[in-house]
Structures are given as C-alpha cells and as structure tokens.
Amino acid sequence: MGAPKKSAAAAAAARVSDDPEELARVPLQAVLLADSFTTKFRPITLERPKVLLPLVNVPMIEYTLAWLESAGVEEVFVFCCAHAKQVINYLESSQWFSQPKFSVTTIESHNSVSAGDALRFIYERNVIHGDFILISGDTVSNMSLTRVLQEHKERRKKDSNAVMTMVIKRSKLSPVTQQSRLGTDELFMAIDPDTKQLLYYEENTNHLKATLSLDKMLLIDNSSIRLHNDMQDCFIDICSPEVLSLFTDNFDYQHLRRHFVKGLLVDDIMGYKIYTHEIHSSYAARVDNYRAYDTISKDIIQRWTYPLVPDVLLLGNSTTKLERVGMYRASEIVQSRSAQIGPLTVIGTGTRIGDNTKISNSVIGKGCDIGSNVLIEGCHIWDNVTIEDGCQLRHSIVCDGVVMKSGAVLSPGVVLSFKVVIGQNFTAPAYSKVSLLPQPIKQDSDEELEYADNNSDVETSCAPDNMNGELTSELSEIQGSATSELGCGGVGYIWSICEGASEEEWRHSIAPISAEKLAELTQTTDDDLEFSNQDGNAPASSGELRSDALSDSEDDDEDTKNDSAYFEKEVEATFLRAVHENVQVDHVILEVNSLKLSCNMEFSACAGAIFYSMMKLALETPHKTTDELSRAVLNIFNSWHRLLKSYLSGKDEEIEVILKFEEMCSESAKELSPLFTQILHHLYDKELISEDAILGWEFEKQGAEESDRVFVRQAENFLQWLKEASEED
The missing domain is CATH 3.90.550.10 (Spore Coat Polysaccharide Biosynthesis Protein SpsA; Chain A)
Incomplete structure (x- = not known):
C-alpha cells in the first residue's frame, strides 16, 4: 500500500x-x-x-x-x-x-x-x-x-x-x-x-x-x-x-x-x-x-445489555413483560394450558401456541401459529410463521412467512429464508440453508458483498420492497419449480455447501458443537500442542513483554477473578436450562466439559460452580421454613448427584465444594448458614463428599482466625461423630 x-x-x-x-x-x-x-x-x-x-x-x-x-x-x-x-x-x-x-x-x-x-x-x-x-x-x-x-x-x-x-x-x-x-x-x-x-x-x-x-x-x-x-x-x-x-x-x-x-x-x-x-x-x-446472532440474543434476554432489553426497548404499541427465569411474553397471546414455555424465551404478540407444545431458549415473533405437540429448542422464529402439529425444531433460524407442515423436522443449524415451505414429515439436514431464491452460481469478491447488482445471478429485484410485502411475481414463479427438494408440499431450494466451507458452517452456526466434533477438535488440539512442545514453541497467550520487569501479578489475579465469575455464570445458566428442559445428565456433562475447555478451568472449579448452581436452585424453590429448604436441597442432590460426582475426582475437589459452601453461607446465601451441618451431612450420606475430605477441611482450618472457623464450630458434633466412627472401624 x-x-x-x-x-x-x-x-x-x-x-x-x-x-x-x-x-x-x-x-x-x-x-x-x-x-x-x-x-x-x-x-x-x-x-x-x-x-x-x-x-x-x-x-x-x-x-x-x-x-x-x-x-x-x-x-x-x-x-x-x-x-x-x-x-x-x-x-x-x-x-x-x-x-x-x-x-x-x-x-x-x-x-x-x-x-x-x-x-x-x-x-x-x-x-x-x-x-x-x-x-x-x-x-x-x-x-x-x-x-x-x-x-x-x-x-x-x-x-x-x-x-x-x-x-x-x-x-x-x-x-x-x-x-x-x-x-x-x-x-x-x-x-x-x-x-x-x-x-x-x-x-x-x-x-x-x-x-x-x-x-x-x-x-x-x-x-x-x-x-x-x-x-x-x-x-x-x-x-x-x-x-x-x-x-x-x-x-x-x-x-x-x-x-x-x-x-x-x-x-x-x-x-x-x-x-x-x-x-x-x-x-x-x-x-x-x-x-x-444467537449469543447476543441470549445476552439481551439475560439483560446483560440493559436498558436495551425486550421489556424496555419497545416498538409500536406492543407490551412485553418479564416473567420468571428470563421469560418474556407480549400481549394478546393464545397459549394452551398444557403448553410448556421454558426459561430464556420470548413470545411475540398475537402468537398462538397449541397443546403439549414445548418451547425453550427461543425467540418467537409476532403473529405465529404453532400447533400441538411441537418441540422448539434454541430457535429464532420470526413473524407470521406457521408450524403445524408434531414438528421439531432445534437450534435453527426461521424467517417471516415460513410454513412447516405436520411432522417436519429441522436439524441443528438450519436456516429457512422468507416464505419457504417445508413438506410434511420432511427432515431438513443439519446446517442447510433453504430459500425461495436459487443459489447464486457466481460468488462475490473477497469482500463478500451482500448486495447483488444488475450483473449478479440473483437480482435485488427479487426481494420485496417493504418489510411485510408479498414476494414479487418472479418468486411466485419459483414456488412452482422447486417442490421436490423439500418433501411433499415443500417449496424452496436447498443451497449446497461450497467446497471447503463445511468447517465454517459449524463454526458460524447457532447449533452447539456436536460431541463427535468436540472430540475430534480436542484430539487435534492435543496433537498440535504436543508437537509445539517438542519444537520448543509454546502457543501464544496474553502476556506482557518488558525490558525490565515481568507482567503485573495483580492484573493476572484480577483476570483470574473475572474468568472464574464468567465461568460460574455460564455453568449456572447451563444447569438451569438442563433442569427446566429435563436434559439428560450425560448431555449436561458434555456442555460443562466444553465450558471447562473454553475457559481453561480445573475440575475443582467445575465442582464448585455446579454445587453453587444447585444451591441457588434450592434457594429459588418456594419454601417457608428451613425444613422445606433442606428438603429442596435433598431433592436436588437426589436428581443431580451424578452430575456433581462427575467432577469430584479426589479429595481436593471435595474440599473445594465445602469451601464454596462456606463462602455462600457467609456472603451470597446466608439463608443456608443454619443448614450448613445438615447439608454437609447430606453430601456425606450421598457419598459426594468423603470423610477424608471433611476432616481435611477441618485440618486446613486449624490456626485460622475465629471468623474463619464459624462453620467448623457449627459442625463440631458431626466432625466428632466422624472421628469416633473412624476409630470404631
């Protein structure tokens, strides 16, 4: 230049x-x-x-x-x-x-x-x-x-x-x-x-x-x-x-x-x-x-962008109200009593939802007609969409005016453009893109131009002139020429993935990374790191190069705190979603493992974050007395003990959970402090925390200030019982 x-x-x-x-x-x-x-x-x-x-x-x-x-x-x-x-x-x-x-x-x-x-x-x-x-x-x-x-x-x-x-x-x-x-x-x-x-x-x-x-x-x-x-x-x-x-x-x-x-x-x-x-x-x-698009949508729903959130940033005369666990509903909704609306979901005005339909972690636009026995998970459904009975949609984007006939299925990563029709019982393949417009033969320059001039294969004249206008006559002609690709009654073209672009498709897709792909990438990364270590070149990371000093340790400590807080919030969101959607434990473990890798955390951090999420859920469960709160904790242990156990690989991780519990009882969840010994006993009975870990925690507290020994003193009888039982054995 x-x-x-x-x-x-x-x-x-x-x-x-x-x-x-x-x-x-x-x-x-x-x-x-x-x-x-x-x-x-x-x-x-x-x-x-x-x-x-x-x-x-x-x-x-x-x-x-x-x-x-x-x-x-x-x-x-x-x-x-x-x-x-x-x-x-x-x-x-x-x-x-x-x-x-x-x-x-x-x-x-x-x-x-x-x-x-x-x-x-x-x-x-x-x-x-x-x-x-x-x-x-x-x-x-x-x-x-x-x-x-x-x-x-x-x-x-x-x-x-x-x-x-x-x-x-x-x-x-x-x-x-x-x-x-x-x-x-x-x-x-x-x-x-x-x-x-x-x-x-x-x-x-x-x-x-x-x-x-x-x-x-x-x-x-x-x-x-x-x-x-x-x-x-x-x-x-x-x-x-x-x-x-x-x-x-x-x-x-x-x-x-x-x-x-x-x-x-x-x-x-x-x-x-x-x-x-x-x-x-x-x-x-x-x-x-x-x-x-998917990530920022979730951030908006979880109010990280306040005041730019659904119940504040209003357009027209619609009214959107924030309800429990991050659920927003607009006015004039017709919802069956048997329909289940999960957390982190937005329902637009004028939408109708049929019997036994389940919707979670999704955004539904206005004027949509959703039938019975429909499953919608992690999707973005825009305006005036019709979804007939028995359809399943996972981690997909559905544009205005789309019609999904009964029994149709959208695999993760699918994008349906405007007014596409998916045929009865047809399954759209993962990461596929479907449009009423045929796929352009010629690609634009490396700047990836988004507009089509008069010389391109798809002219902009095919697009509607207004937001809700009808498609032009050219699109009407297309509707009669592309029915076989999308099943019986389907209308639209399935775009093929360009050669060499499959990697980018899943990287940019709203669909989560599959277990197979995660395992493949993990193996590739491990091999690459091993090769780098043999070569003597470590992967680049954030750090400061100075002629006279090393990087400031205080900055590193602050970064670690921020990373831990972010990781804890992500694990909590994952756990709550699993609870409300009845996700299998194995799938939750996979998601937490992915977060562990992405945030470079230890098993002890995972155990602490999961335990924190379980206690938060117990506190949010309606209760009037400490006995009811204790029963709520025990019920959660019964349901999710295998998840927590997966990250308690040794004594250190178990002690981390006890220290996390201490921290909660002292700071963010003081309502649990009277139940400290009782819940610690529950953890012991469920074989989540071992006797060695509990006694090791007591040993670590020896010589500490009295303010740090509050819960050791509270648990004295339980600790004495453990020691006596150990001596009898």
Missing part, C-alpha cells in the same frame, strides 16, 4: 478549526454503516438488509440507534447500499426522524462495494466536521462514550497523529475451537500497556496454529508490549476527520481492519497512530455471524 498523500489530509484538517470554543460547538456525529459488505447472512440478506433483521423481535439497527442517542450523539449519518430503499423507508417511518435533539440522515450509494468505498463517499459529501463515531448497524452496546471520547480528545491535543481509538473487551477463547463465544476467530493484538497504543493486529484464521511472529523492530522500538489473544474487537471506533481523508488517499484501503488498521500500523512515513480503550463492565458486541 502506498504512503498516504498529504493533500486530502491537509484539506480535512483545514476544515476543522483549532479554536477550542469552536470545536466545542461541533455536534457529536456518528457514521453508521447499514451494509456489512459480507455474505455471512445469505440467503436471508438477498431479500432483506441485515440491519433490518430482527434481533429478539427488534430490528438490529434499533439497538444501534438507541445506544447512539443515549450516549449523547447528536447527528447520525446512515450509509445505505444493499437494499437501500428498504432501509430508507424503514427509517423515514420510524421514531428516529422526529427526535428533537437527535437527527438521522441517510446517505445512499449504489456503487460502493466495501467499507472503504463508503467512507470515501462520505468524505466527498463533506458532512463530518469533527471527531466522529464509526459503527455498523449490527452493533449492540450500552457503554458510555464519555471516557473514551475524553481520552481520544486529550491524545489529539498532544499528538495530531492519534487518529483513531478502538473499543475492545476481554473475551474468553476456546482452546479447542480457537474461537470466541461470538464465533469470531482468535485475534492477536500487541498493545503498549502504558499508552494503550495499538502496535499489532492480526486475526488467526489458521485454527490449528496458535503462534505468531512479531517484527523484532517492534520489540526494539517499544520498551513494554502486552500481547493479547483474549481481546474482542467491538467494532466501535472513535475517529478523527483524517480517517476519511486517509481512505480517500489510499484506494487500496477497502476493509476497515485488514487494510486500514493494518496499513496504518506498518506505515512509518506519516506516523499515524491507533489507540485502544478497554471496557470492563459495559456490553458491546457485533452480530458478525449466525453464532454471534
């Missing part, structure tokens, strides 16, 4: 005054890209733009605009390319065009094929007059912009070459799949720990390789570098106006990260710099693929 020319950059700088008072009068602006320039959401995005796809029954762009308004942005320029008319029509009829202190302006272009083209087009329009927020319309966040804007402006005052600040967040990476929970690839970053300057940025697309090579000059020029493979790029950027001019001066800058960021990091001529801002308690994530 050539060095940036000075002309456009100088022109941009000239447009912005250096007078502080004048700068203060410039409204905070944002550029929102309403086109992701990828094909990851095909075939759906052939008919509707990605930013208008529903995320927990609300179009994605609503989350982005709601956050920008709450964060103090005053002017938003929405760049539209693919299906631009749909985006413009939606915004013009929405609430955003009537806000007094929040203006939304659409910018339309039909010739832009990348983010770089979009930013060059915006530069030509001369609408940005100061620092601005660069974001895509598929981003969900509740972070405050105050601190990151202040840091950016202070750096700009000291160094005019500080042109961008990227928002990042820690994210646990699976050592097996080398992916984050959002389905994104491992990201290597090198950051100066003192200045927060970004020095290196690289995505690891080779999932079997966990090493990286750094230019030795990077180590020579910087006395302190912190390496990360545990960071998530939130794709929220604070930019100076020079960013737009840099794209104008460099036409080979197409992609924001692969070209622009990496280009600036290796450019030694102009000296432009990129900095990072790490968020901790706030939420920020981008819907980059189907797995991220």
Whole structure:
C-alpha cells in the first residue's frame, strides 16, 4: 500500500478549526454503516438488509440507534447500499426522524462495494466536521462514550497523529475451537500497556496454529508490549476527520481492519497512530455471524445489555413483560394450558401456541401459529410463521412467512429464508440453508458483498420492497419449480455447501458443537500442542513483554477473578436450562466439559460452580421454613448427584465444594448458614463428599482466625461423630 498523500489530509484538517470554543460547538456525529459488505447472512440478506433483521423481535439497527442517542450523539449519518430503499423507508417511518435533539440522515450509494468505498463517499459529501463515531448497524452496546471520547480528545491535543481509538473487551477463547463465544476467530493484538497504543493486529484464521511472529523492530522500538489473544474487537471506533481523508488517499484501503488498521500500523512515513480503550463492565458486541446472532440474543434476554432489553426497548404499541427465569411474553397471546414455555424465551404478540407444545431458549415473533405437540429448542422464529402439529425444531433460524407442515423436522443449524415451505414429515439436514431464491452460481469478491447488482445471478429485484410485502411475481414463479427438494408440499431450494466451507458452517452456526466434533477438535488440539512442545514453541497467550520487569501479578489475579465469575455464570445458566428442559445428565456433562475447555478451568472449579448452581436452585424453590429448604436441597442432590460426582475426582475437589459452601453461607446465601451441618451431612450420606475430605477441611482450618472457623464450630458434633466412627472401624 502506498504512503498516504498529504493533500486530502491537509484539506480535512483545514476544515476543522483549532479554536477550542469552536470545536466545542461541533455536534457529536456518528457514521453508521447499514451494509456489512459480507455474505455471512445469505440467503436471508438477498431479500432483506441485515440491519433490518430482527434481533429478539427488534430490528438490529434499533439497538444501534438507541445506544447512539443515549450516549449523547447528536447527528447520525446512515450509509445505505444493499437494499437501500428498504432501509430508507424503514427509517423515514420510524421514531428516529422526529427526535428533537437527535437527527438521522441517510446517505445512499449504489456503487460502493466495501467499507472503504463508503467512507470515501462520505468524505466527498463533506458532512463530518469533527471527531466522529464509526459503527455498523449490527452493533449492540450500552457503554458510555464519555471516557473514551475524553481520552481520544486529550491524545489529539498532544499528538495530531492519534487518529483513531478502538473499543475492545476481554473475551474468553476456546482452546479447542480457537474461537470466541461470538464465533469470531482468535485475534492477536500487541498493545503498549502504558499508552494503550495499538502496535499489532492480526486475526488467526489458521485454527490449528496458535503462534505468531512479531517484527523484532517492534520489540526494539517499544520498551513494554502486552500481547493479547483474549481481546474482542467491538467494532466501535472513535475517529478523527483524517480517517476519511486517509481512505480517500489510499484506494487500496477497502476493509476497515485488514487494510486500514493494518496499513496504518506498518506505515512509518506519516506516523499515524491507533489507540485502544478497554471496557470492563459495559456490553458491546457485533452480530458478525449466525453464532454471534444467537449469543447476543441470549445476552439481551439475560439483560446483560440493559436498558436495551425486550421489556424496555419497545416498538409500536406492543407490551412485553418479564416473567420468571428470563421469560418474556407480549400481549394478546393464545397459549394452551398444557403448553410448556421454558426459561430464556420470548413470545411475540398475537402468537398462538397449541397443546403439549414445548418451547425453550427461543425467540418467537409476532403473529405465529404453532400447533400441538411441537418441540422448539434454541430457535429464532420470526413473524407470521406457521408450524403445524408434531414438528421439531432445534437450534435453527426461521424467517417471516415460513410454513412447516405436520411432522417436519429441522436439524441443528438450519436456516429457512422468507416464505419457504417445508413438506410434511420432511427432515431438513443439519446446517442447510433453504430459500425461495436459487443459489447464486457466481460468488462475490473477497469482500463478500451482500448486495447483488444488475450483473449478479440473483437480482435485488427479487426481494420485496417493504418489510411485510408479498414476494414479487418472479418468486411466485419459483414456488412452482422447486417442490421436490423439500418433501411433499415443500417449496424452496436447498443451497449446497461450497467446497471447503463445511468447517465454517459449524463454526458460524447457532447449533452447539456436536460431541463427535468436540472430540475430534480436542484430539487435534492435543496433537498440535504436543508437537509445539517438542519444537520448543509454546502457543501464544496474553502476556506482557518488558525490558525490565515481568507482567503485573495483580492484573493476572484480577483476570483470574473475572474468568472464574464468567465461568460460574455460564455453568449456572447451563444447569438451569438442563433442569427446566429435563436434559439428560450425560448431555449436561458434555456442555460443562466444553465450558471447562473454553475457559481453561480445573475440575475443582467445575465442582464448585455446579454445587453453587444447585444451591441457588434450592434457594429459588418456594419454601417457608428451613425444613422445606433442606428438603429442596435433598431433592436436588437426589436428581443431580451424578452430575456433581462427575467432577469430584479426589479429595481436593471435595474440599473445594465445602469451601464454596462456606463462602455462600457467609456472603451470597446466608439463608443456608443454619443448614450448613445438615447439608454437609447430606453430601456425606450421598457419598459426594468423603470423610477424608471433611476432616481435611477441618485440618486446613486449624490456626485460622475465629471468623474463619464459624462453620467448623457449627459442625463440631458431626466432625466428632466422624472421628469416633473412624476409630470404631
């Protein structure tokens, strides 16, 4: 890539005054890209733009605009390319065009094929007059912009070459799949720990390789570098106006990260710099693929994104209420008494649910007609979908107007595009994509363009002009020509998986990784690690390289605490889902093992987290007396003792459970403290905790402060009984 020319950059700088008072009068602006320039959401995005796809029954762009308004942005320029008319029509009829202190302006272009083209087009329009927020319309966040804007402006005052600040967040990476929970690839970053300057940025697309090579000059020029493979790029950027001019001066800058960021990091001529801002308690994530779509939906339902949650972010006149265990129901629902609605589920207004139907961990849109004896697990059902009796749907996405005839089955990972009909008793194969549009023969460029121009094999004229409009006559003709692929009465085409893309299908799918695939990946990873150790090259991990000192141990301790808290919450969510859905213990063990691998935890941590989840469930069980609470605990032990026993492989793990119980009784669950000895006895009777572990716990408490021996004193009679019984034996 050539060095940036000075002309456009100088022109941009000239447009912005250096007078502080004048700068203060410039409204905070944002550029929102309403086109992701990828094909990851095909075939759906052939008919509707990605930013208008529903995320927990609300179009994605609503989350982005709601956050920008709450964060103090005053002017938003929405760049539209693919299906631009749909985006413009939606915004013009929405609430955003009537806000007094929040203006939304659409910018339309039909010739832009990348983010770089979009930013060059915006530069030509001369609408940005100061620092601005660069974001895509598929981003969900509740972070405050105050601190990151202040840091950016202070750096700009000291160094005019500080042109961008990227928002990042820690994210646990699976050592097996080398992916984050959002389905994104491992990201290597090198950051100066003192200045927060970004020095290196690289995505690891080779999932079997966990090493990286750094230019030795990077180590020579910087006395302190912190390496990360545990960071998530939130794709929220604070930019100076020079960013737009840099794209104008460099036409080979197409992609924001692969070209622009990496280009600036290796450019030694102009000296432009990129900095990072790490968020901790706030939420920020981008819907980059189907797995991220599913994960972020669950985060919204579990209220990590508050106030952007179903019962607060309302559209129209619908009313959604939060009920028990994360279940949301809208108004005017017709639900059979025998239907079972599980946790972490959203039901849209006007939906009808038949007899003996089971729905869990799913989002159901408005106006859906769901028959009897239907099983829906981990699915996203959009609006006006008809599901006849006896159907089964697992971990799938079903778009507007789809009809599933009786007995039809969706295997995990299936995507049904708009108005598809699945025939009677037909089983859609796992990871398949079905559409009324035939699969394009020609693939787009490496930018994976999501819009089809007049020369593509599938023209955009096939898509409906409005959100709920009827398909055009071209689609009507298709309905009569593709019935055999989807069984009797079925209508649509099953898209074939491109050669070499099967790996990406399951990596990006909303379906969980199968046991067979997990075992295969575990074996591959073990072999690769063994080879690396023989070679003397350990896999890269987050750490700080200093010329004079090692990394700060306090930071490591804080990271460990955060990792443990995250792991505990994930295990609790997995356990509660298993309880409410009657999941077999073997399947729960598989899920916990997957979490153990992804979070790099020990068996003792698994045992502690499972015990914590069991006690939390007992506390949430209705009870009026301590006796009723004790019976609830005993019932849970009876039902789930094999799950807990699976992670009690030795004395250390058993002692960890007792220490966890102590911690709960002292802090988060003091209601259990009077029952400490009784529950400890239950654990002993169920052969979950051995005599050696209990006496070992007592021995560890010898010499401790009296405040740490409260429960040892409470259990004195039980401990004495154990010792006497041991002597008699």
